[in-house]
Amino acid sequence: MPRFKLTIEYAGGRYSGWQIQQNARTIQGELDRAVRAVTGRKDFELYGSGRTDAGVHALGQVAHLDVVTSLPPGMLERRLNDELPSDINILSTAVVPHRFHARYDAVARTYLYQISRRRTAFAKAYVWWVKDPIDVNRMREAATRFVGMRDFRSFAQEDRPPAETGPADDGKRSTLVLVERLDIAEENDLVLIRVEGSHFLWKMVRRLVGVLVEIGRGALEPDAAGEFLVTPSGTPARLTAPPSGLFLERVTYEADSRRAARPLRAVIPLRSADG
Secondary structure, three states: OOEEEEEEEEOHHHOOOOOOEOOEOOHHHHHHHHHHHHHOOOOOEEEEOOOOOOOOEEEEEEEEEEOOOOOOHHHHHHHHHHHOOOOEEEEEEEEEOOOOOOOOOEEEEEEEEEEEOOOOOOOHHHOEEOOOOOOHHHHHHHHHHHOEEEEOHHHOOOOOOOOOOOHHHOOOOOOEEEEEEEEEEEEOOEEEEEEEEOOOOOOHHHHHHHHHHHHHHOOOOOHHHHHHHHOOOOHHHHOOOOHHHEEEEEEEEHHHOOOOOOOOOOOOOOOOOOO
16 A cells, blocks of 8 residues: 655635544545545545644645555546645645654644734735734744743643644643744734744644734733743733634655755735835
8 A cells, every 4th residue: 555645735714623523624524535535445544744723724734645546646636636625735745655654754843924914805814913013023032032942831722632743742741842943024014923843732833923922012021931931821822823824834854854944935925005
């Protein structure tokens, strides 16, 4: 039985996250349906690199698929895409060794968050519109506290489901996460936040963003970011950013871990309100 590596993009607004759920439409559920329709098989395994929450998008989700089929990768990809809804698209399909595992072999995950400084008619589903002025320099100062191996207990969701986004989080419920970089850039009326790490706790990225925005608004001091890592607090949970602005940008594996970081650019460009 061949193993295929799938790289997938999707707009998550209409879905209840990645993982198959009863009585809910999910990304994995749509892929599962497409595989059944294309291959006629029911005995296959489809395993993602990690779960994305309801409403979260992906530019480069990775999954592996074990299925008996005579279709070559290119033909399998085309037929699956023909079966999938228009807001889910397989970007590439390749045969990989059975030792490859989409989740456990991942060495890093990169998320991008888009914040809009103005109301928008076209990009609402892909940004968080923050109405108050935000000071990006304050956000950058605070962001340095999150880089490195840190205890993100205050940013973890206690009632999370099993199976999180990285092997270090399995079973042991560890709240230690290595954040390798956290960059903040401005592009017209957008503020872009990119965070890369070994793995992420459920809702952790959205809570990091929420805290950074509150600091940018002036409601918290930059030092608060470090304090949340030392003393457990419920504040980050109350500041959780909405899922609309969050994208799983990239999943990195050992073979491509040395690639230079791509420029931090908007997924959905937004012109400045003044033209």
